[in-house]
Amino acid sequence: MSAKARLHMNRDSHSDDEIKRIYKMKNIAVVGMSKNEGKAANYVPRYLVEHGYNVIPVNPTAPEIMGKKSYPLVSGVPESIDIVDVFRPSEDVPAVVRDALKKEGIKVIWMQEGIYSEEAERMAKEKGVDVVYNRCMMAEHTRLFDTD
Numbered sequence: 001m002s003a004k005a006r007l008h009m010n011r012d013s014h015s016d017d018e019i020k021r022i023y024k025m026k027n028i029a030v031v032g033m034s035k036n037e038g039k040a041a042n043y044v045p046r047y048l049v050e051h052g053y054n055v056i057p058v059n060p061t062a063p064e065i066m067g068k069k070s071y072p073l074v075s076g077v078p079e080s081i082d083i084v085d086v087f088r089p090s091e092d093v094p095a096v097v098r099d100a101l102k103k104e105g106i107k108v109i110w111m112q113e114g115i116y117s118e119e120a121e122r123m124a125k126e127k128g129v130d131v132v133y134n135r136c137m138m139a140e141h142t143r144l145f146d147t148d
Contacts, residue, residue: 011134025082029074032087033057041087044138075102083108093117
């Protein structure tokens with residue numbers, strides 16, 4: 001998706017206070033987490049780790065990322081997950097959400113900036129899972145909490 005298309009993509013209607021409440025949750029599965037340090041799917045989770053979050057890599061092509069065991073699917077992660085942060089193309093998101101909803105306790109599906117699936121949003125909301133989309137977890141955290 002081009003930068004221009006991203007600018008015109010809608011985002012969810014959460015207020016800043018609602019987003020701040022989401023950041024109180026600490027266990028984040030990052031789907032599509034990358035070993036490549038130049039990619040957002042690497043430096044965004046690294047930022048989250050540096051800010052006290054428990055990041056769980058989910059990537060079927062990497063056994064380990066940032067020294068942490070990586071899982072092929074969200075449903076296969078043994079520890080508890082609050083937020084599923086998705087770094088996958090929009091067309092892949094329904095399958096990711098379908099799998100994630102098999103795991104008990106997930107409270108939020110967060111689709112990174114430039115990512116959205118109406119089908120995935122509907123599936124999650126039908127199961128009582130909150131949905132954030134077209135927002136970057138690092139950019140939003142910086143905007144809401146960094147007070148230089």
